[in-house]
Amino acid sequence: MRLEGKVAAITGAAKGIGLAIADKFVAEGAKVVMGDIDAEVLAQEAGRLGMPYDVGDAGMKADADRLVVRTVEAFGRIDIMVSNAGITNKPAEFVDLPEEEFDRVIRINLKSQFLTGQAAARQMIAQGGGGVIINMSSVNSRLAIPTLTPYAVSKAGSTQLTNVMAISLGGHGIRVNAIGPGTILTELGRKAVLGDEAARVRALSRTPIRRFGTPEEVATVALFLATDDSSYITGQTIYPDGGRLGLNYTVPVE
Ligand SMILES: NC(=O)c1ccc[n+]([C@@H]2O[C@H](COP(=O)([O-])OP(=O)(O)OC[C@H]3O[C@@H](n4cnc5c(N)ncnc54)[C@H](O)[C@@H]3O)[C@@H](O)[C@H]2O)c1
Known part of the structure; x- marks a missing residue:
C-alpha cells in the first residue's frame, strides 16, 4: 500500500x-475525491470505488476551488492533485479553426491545470508538509498535428506550466511533474487519432513498441510520481509513449 494515509483529488x-489513476490510487490505499463534468458516469464509478466525488468543470475557477474544498471537507487535507481533465478540439485546419474552439480547449486543458494546481497548492502550503501535483500533458506538447492547434498548444503549455509551478512551489516541498502519454486506448484517443483503420495503422507505424498504451500504463507513471520513489524529481514531463518521441526521419514508416 504505497499511498496509505494520502489524500488525492483527480480531475x-x-x-x-x-479513472485508471483513481483505481490505482485507491488500490494503493489513498483516499480519492473524483472530479468530472460527466455527472452520471462519475457517480457510477465513484460509487464502485466507494469514494466521494464532485461534479464540475475543471476549467472554471469556482469548480476547481470547490474540488479542493470538498477534498478537505471529506478527508481533512490534500496531498496529491492530479490535473488530468482534457478534451480534443474538433479537427480543423489552422485557417479554419473558430476562435471559440481555441478558447474552449485552452480553458479546459490548460487553464484547468492552472486553476486546480493553484487551489491545491494554496491548501498544501496552508496545511504544511509539502505535496505532489501531476499535470496531464501529451506527446503533442512536442509533436504537432496541424488539425489540432489548441490541443497541441494546450499540452505544450502544460509542460511549461509544470516547470513554472515546480520552481515556484519547490521551497514548500511541493513537487510538480507532468505525464505526456502517446496514443492511449480511451475515448479521447479514439476521437483524436484512431478515427478509422487508416489512422490506426498510421499511428501504429509511428509507435516503436507496436501497440497502443493502456490507461493503466499511464496510471503506473502517476503512482511513481505520487510516491517518494520520485522524491528528487520535479519539473519533469515523463512520456509513456511506446517510443513515439524518439523516432527520427531515418526510421522507415511501415
Ligand atoms: N488518450 C490518449 O491517447 C491521450 C494521449 C495524451 C494525453 N492524453 C490526456 O489524458 C487526459 C485524459 O484523457 P483520456 O484519454 O482519459 O480521455 P477521456 O475522454 O477518456 O476522459 C476524459 C475525462 O475528462 C472529463 N472531462 C472533460 N472535460 C472536463 C472538464 N471541463 N472538467 C472536468 N472533467 C472533464 C470527461 O468527462 C472524461 O471523463 C487528457 O488531458 C488528455 O489530453 C490522452
Whole structure:
C-alpha cells in the first residue's frame, strides 16, 4: 500500500486515464475525491470505488476551488492533485479553426491545470508538509498535428506550466511533474487519432513498441510520481509513449 494515509483529488476521473489513476490510487490505499463534468458516469464509478466525488468543470475557477474544498471537507487535507481533465478540439485546419474552439480547449486543458494546481497548492502550503501535483500533458506538447492547434498548444503549455509551478512551489516541498502519454486506448484517443483503420495503422507505424498504451500504463507513471520513489524529481514531463518521441526521419514508416 504505497499511498496509505494520502489524500488525492483527480480531475477527469470518470473515464479513461483519470479513472485508471483513481483505481490505482485507491488500490494503493489513498483516499480519492473524483472530479468530472460527466455527472452520471462519475457517480457510477465513484460509487464502485466507494469514494466521494464532485461534479464540475475543471476549467472554471469556482469548480476547481470547490474540488479542493470538498477534498478537505471529506478527508481533512490534500496531498496529491492530479490535473488530468482534457478534451480534443474538433479537427480543423489552422485557417479554419473558430476562435471559440481555441478558447474552449485552452480553458479546459490548460487553464484547468492552472486553476486546480493553484487551489491545491494554496491548501498544501496552508496545511504544511509539502505535496505532489501531476499535470496531464501529451506527446503533442512536442509533436504537432496541424488539425489540432489548441490541443497541441494546450499540452505544450502544460509542460511549461509544470516547470513554472515546480520552481515556484519547490521551497514548500511541493513537487510538480507532468505525464505526456502517446496514443492511449480511451475515448479521447479514439476521437483524436484512431478515427478509422487508416489512422490506426498510421499511428501504429509511428509507435516503436507496436501497440497502443493502456490507461493503466499511464496510471503506473502517476503512482511513481505520487510516491517518494520520485522524491528528487520535479519539473519533469515523463512520456509513456511506446517510443513515439524518439523516432527520427531515418526510421522507415511501415
Ligand atoms: N488518450 C490518449 O491517447 C491521450 C494521449 C495524451 C494525453 N492524453 C490526456 O489524458 C487526459 C485524459 O484523457 P483520456 O484519454 O482519459 O480521455 P477521456 O475522454 O477518456 O476522459 C476524459 C475525462 O475528462 C472529463 N472531462 C472533460 N472535460 C472536463 C472538464 N471541463 N472538467 C472536468 N472533467 C472533464 C470527461 O468527462 C472524461 O471523463 C487528457 O488531458 C488528455 O489530453 C490522452
